[in-house]
Amino acid sequence: MTDETVGFVGLGIMGLPMAKNLLDAGYHVVGHNRSDDPVEELVEYGGEDGGSPAGVAEASDVVLLCLPDSPDVENVVLGEGEETEPVIDGLSEGMTLVDHSTISPTVTEAIAERLSDRGVAMLDAPISGGEEGAIEGTLSIMVGGEEEVLNEQRDVLDVLGGTVTHCGPSGAGQTTKACNQIVVAAQMVGVSEALVFADQAGADLAAVVEAISGGAAGCWTLDNRAPAMIEGEFDPGFFAEYQYKDLRIATDAGEAFGSPMPQTALAHQLYKTMVQNGMGRDDNSGVMQVIEMMAGKRTDD
Structure with missing residues (x-):
């Protein structure tokens, strides 16, 4: 005490x-x-x-x-x-x-x-x-x-x-967090694309995740979110609307400091799509639903 x-x-x-x-x-x-x-x-x-x-x-x-x-x-x-x-x-x-x-x-x-x-x-x-x-x-x-x-x-x-x-110094923690969110978003979008692609191709999604997790593709998202993503479960651990906000902070800072962020800008737009379609309170891994929409799949299939 x-x-x-x-x-x-x-x-x-x-x-x-x-x-x-x-x-x-x-x-x-x-x-x-x-x-x-x-x-x-x-x-x-x-x-x-x-x-x-x-x-x-x-x-x-x-x-x-x-x-x-x-x-x-x-x-x-x-x-x-x-x-x-x-x-x-x-x-x-x-x-x-x-x-x-x-x-x-x-x-x-x-x-x-x-x-x-x-x-x-x-x-x-x-x-x-x-x-x-x-x-x-x-x-x-x-x-x-x-x-x-x-x-x-x-x-x-x-x-x-x-x-x-x-x-x-002051502000460096926020700069570091922006870097963190850049990488997190890249993982979420990348894993989402991979899972939708594997599903479209008729592969066993669980087997795909197991096979690639131990190699160069291994990442936090595969280990902690992929099983729920496969099941279409997006209960929030971190709201997608917060990810959208964090990526706005990152892209604004990138503009201010003259740092190119082409991948982050794309991820920002995908999370905007989540928010605009009523998915903002889903987990940030729910960006997979946007990729499914783009593939012509129903998000509740």
Whole structure:
């Protein structure tokens, strides 16, 4: 048991299991979420309701965030939106804000500068590993910010992640996460194309996956998503609409830095198709359904 209190704002598909892991590790956890049900679940598990983002910060030694997009973080942290009790109002000098959201690197840098003016440190620490990783505490955490600040918070982050990597100064964690999503999307689309092709050709899909997983084609998607993809099961571990958003961040950053991203741009359009066809809350492996549509197959066949 520790006397440290961790605030957690954003108790969604990733945030709630992360907060529960902190409780299991002996931390006091004070939480807030836009909807009430996750907060009630956290309280039932042993946490406390902070009442508002500012209330969470006031009650905590360190504050963690896990929110959907850049505007959400700006609103919740700085009050640049509808939030009237933002995190910044409850922070005090010497505290640290750790943002596990996936947002724009430039937005991260701007928020970090605002907090620094208040004597508050910020780490951008986006995560990868899906709902399973959040539940099991095996997330990959990519951290931007001062290494000394990371070392001060490493015990907390070690509860949540199997790997915690310092990637550089403020914004570097978000840049690294964009790289992660570029590769993840390439895997999802590639495996989807392979499975639809194999099915069209009349092959045994399970045998195809077994045969290619041990060779150069082996990847996380084949190991962790292909069996469900074969069955047409796309229960979310990571929402396709979030993958779409993350790829927008990546392509925007690529444009800003003059980095060509032809494959990522294509993947972005495929995930846009998912969102526009009501599949945004499916798992990101559900991009296979778009390839099936292109092949003239019904998605519920």
